Amino acid sequence: MFSRQAGRSSQPASGSGSTGWQAALASSPVAAKMLGMNRLIDSHAHLDGPRFEQDLDAALERAGAAGVDTVIAIGVDLPSSLRARDLAYAHPGVWASAGVHPHDAAGFDDDDWPALSALWADPRVRAVGETGLDYYYDRSPRPRQQELFRRHLEVAGEVERPVVIHVRDAFDDAFAALEAVGVPAGGVVHCFAGGPAECERALALGLHISISGMVTMGFADPIRAAVPLVPDDRILVETDSPFLAPKPHRGQRNEPAYVVHTARRVAELRGVSYETLCGQAVANTGRLFGLATPARPS
Ligand SMILES: [Zn+2]
Numbered sequence: 657m658f659s660r661q662a663g664r665s666s667q668p669a670s671g672s673g674s675t676g677w678q679a680a681l682a683s684s685p686v687a688a689k690m691l692g693m694n695r696l697i698d699s700h701a702h703l704d705g706p707r708f709e710q711d712l713d714a715a716l717e718r719a720g721a722a723g724v725d726t727v728i729a730i731g732v733d734l735p736s737s738l739r740a741r742d743l744a745y746a747h748p749g750v751w752a753s754a755g756v757h758p759h760d761a762a763g764f765d766d767d768d769w770p771a772l773s774a775l776w777a778d779p780r781v782r783a784v785g786e787t788g789l790d791y792y793y794d795r796s797p798r799p800r801q802q803e804l805f806r807r808h809l810e811v812a813g814e815v816e817r818p819v820v821i822h823v824r825d826a827f828d829d830a831f832a833a834l835e836a837v838g839v840p841a842g843g844v845v846h847c848f849a850g851g852p853a854e855c856e857r858a859l860a861l862g863l864h865i866s867i868s869g870m871v872t873m874g875f876a877d878p879i880r881a882a883v884p885l886v887p888d889d890r891i892l893v894e895t896d897s898p899f900l901a902p903k904p905h906r907g908q909r910n911e912p913a914y915v916v917h918t919a920r921r922v923a924e925l926r927g928v929s930y931e932t933l934c935g936q937a938v939a940n941t942g943r944l945f946g947l948a949t950p951a952r953p954s
């Protein structure tokens with residue numbers, strides 16, 4: 657099941673039904689540990705689209721069974737950000753992020769900005785994004801991508817929320833904007849697709865690095881070279897579901913449970929145990945997005 661939530665998993669709400677609580681206990685982090693399972697967070701997934709319409713509940717159950725008890729659902733425009741927010745209310749293990757993806761920059765109506773702003777004030781919406789620059793696909797004019805990226809960076813400082821940053825073939829312009837505006841509430845370069853130089857530059861800005869299933873793929877030598885450079889307190893893992901399924905699921909629809917394969921590869925590359933990597937990724941994701949940490953068992 658997937659009905660628990662960081663920060664509440666050991667503390668049932670008063671008056672909650674015993675059935676719900678027993679179920680929550682059976683899948684609590686403590687119980688997971690007793691069963692030899694490590695908790696993990698998928699820091700970036702697109703759960704609101706048609707590819708999860710049929711089986712989102714089952715996909716979240718599979719995630720929970722794999723130890724992935726928390727997922728950040730990412731919006732790419734106003735409608736999908738609203739759906740991500742709704743999913744975060746419908747599923748206690750899901751939190752949301754709201755923003756406009758560079759692919760969607762061209763289609764974004766500036767009149768919708770106040771509605772996005774309202775989302776950033778919502779307690780279940782933990783971040784600004786995804787936003788950024790994508791010069792690989794160039795689906796929106798670059799000046800429009802740059803304009804919206806800067807507005808997201810500025811508002812993130814105002815609302816004191818971290819930024820979820822997408823960068824593809826646009827690191828120089830992205831770093832220029834980041835260096836000019838700053839990232840006072842922090843942020844993450846999601847689905848990191850650079851090499852050691854881009855990694856070092858992002859780290860110097862105080863950013864976190866989130867590694868996707870690309871790290872398991874043949875072409876990803878630069879990403880693999882960067883993974884060991886990320887400090888223990890800046891590394892995150894994600895699926896970017898429904899895209900980019902890691903080996904051994906490559907070519908299938910990706911889903912949050914598959915983040916375990918990415919985490920195993922990242923642990924190998926960093927020369928740490930899977931358990932250690934999971935602990936770091938959970939702590940870092942929780943701290944960055946301000947997710948409550950589970951109460952310690954007394
Ligand atoms: Zn992205």
Ligand SMILES: [Zn+2]
Pocket residue numbers: 700702730786896
């Ligand atoms: Zn994304």
